[in-house]
Amino acid sequence: MLAESETLDDQDSTETSDLGVVIKGKVYPHIEKNPLDEISLAGFCLGTFVGISSALVPYSHFVNINLYLIAIGLFHFLEFYVTARFNPGKVTKDSFLFNNGRAYLFSHILAIVEAVIESTLFPQWKSSFHSQTNLLISTLGLILLISGQYVRTAAMVTAGKSFSHQVKTSQNSDHSLVTDGIYGKLRHPSYFGYFWWALGTQLLLLNPFSFVIFAVVLWKFFDSRIRYEEIYLLQFFGKQYSDYSRNVGVGIPFM
Numbered sequence: 001m002l003a004e005s006e007t008l009d010d011q012d013s014t015e016t017s018d019l020g021v022v023i024k025g026k027v028y029p030h031i032e033k034n035p036l037d038e039i040s041l042a043g044f045c046l047g048t049f050v051g052i053s054s055a056l057v058p059y060s061h062f063v064n065i066n067l068y069l070i071a072i073g074l075f076h077f078l079e080f081y082v083t084a085r086f087n088p089g090k091v092t093k094d095s096f097l098f099n100n101g102r103a104y105l106f107s108h109i110l111a112i113v114e115a116v117i118e119s120t121l122f123p124q125w126k127s128s129f130h131s132q133t134n135l136l137i138s139t140l141g142l143i144l145l146i147s148g149q150y151v152r153t154a155a156m157v158t159a160g161k162s163f164s165h166q167v168k169t170s171q172n173s174d175h176s177l178v179t180d181g182i183y184g185k186l187r188h189p190s191y192f193g194y195f196w197w198a199l200g201t202q203l204l205l206l207n208p209f210s211f212v213i214f215a216v217v218l219w220k221f222f223d224s225r226i227r228y229e230e231i232y233l234l235q236f237f238g239k240q241y242s243d244y245s246r247n248v249g250v251g252i253p254f255m
């Protein structure tokens with residue numbers, strides 16, 4: 001048990017704000033925005049999902065679907081984990097990005113339905129080993145998926161406290177312009193990473209229809225999101241941001 005003086009010391013140095021809970025100078029997540037029962041259940045469900053998808057690999061007719069499901073599980077895990085680790089003041093149960101909008105849910109259901117239908121109707125055609133072209137496409141998909149995830153995670157780590165899953169329309173005191181690391185090579189690396197990750201999943205699944213839908217929907221989404229986000233970044237950082245945006249590209253075609 002703590003001595004009375006230690007308890008009082010702790011209370012004296014505890015501060016709660018929108019930027020997390022600060023105890024003795026260290027930032028901790030808001031407990032009320034991170035109910036431990038929900039967080040532990042979400043972690044358990046994600047682990048089970050990835051575990052079952054991996055365990056079923058030897059029994060799968062189309063292993064690429066298992067890899068795709070594992071990639072989705074890892075993506076949602078990393079969204080929460082990296083936020084909790086590098087931006088603890090802003091982590092909430094929503095950081096898992098399970099509620100990522102209807103378009104997100106619909107597009108992944110579409111991808112699974114297409115993959116299942118095509119692999120049932122054309123089991124030989126829907127295989128990485130059917131032809132050199134299939135092998136090339138699915139390998140390219142896997143490379144894009146892994147590199148996309150890497151770039152997105154690197155962006156979240158590099159931006160740290162300046163990263164937020166929602167676009168900020170007013171500037172927090174801990175929000176500074178990030179131009180180093182991966183932000184020195186790409187202007188919106190987390191969007192770049194997600195864009196190529198998602199297209200990679202459809203190449204991996206050898207899904208021609210969903211690939212086109214993903215490309216069009218994601219391109220439109222990120223184009224309008226970047227335009228919107230940059231209105232506020234210009235307000236927050238002025239000339240510093242306009243100089244940065246002139247020199248560093250987005251890395252998504254025609255943006």
Ligand SMILES: C[S@@+](CC[C@H](N)C(=O)[O-])C[C@H]1O[C@@H](n2cnc3c(N)ncnc32)[C@H](O)[C@@H]1O
Pocket residue numbers: 155159162163164165166167168169176177178179183187188189190191192229232233
């Ligand atoms: C979901 S994060 C995405 C960040 C960035 N667009 C990317 O793709 O890596 C959105 C928040 O990041 C902030 N942001 C975007 N670029 C930034 C930068 N270079 N430095 C600091 N904050 C940035 C925006 O103000 C917004 O609130």
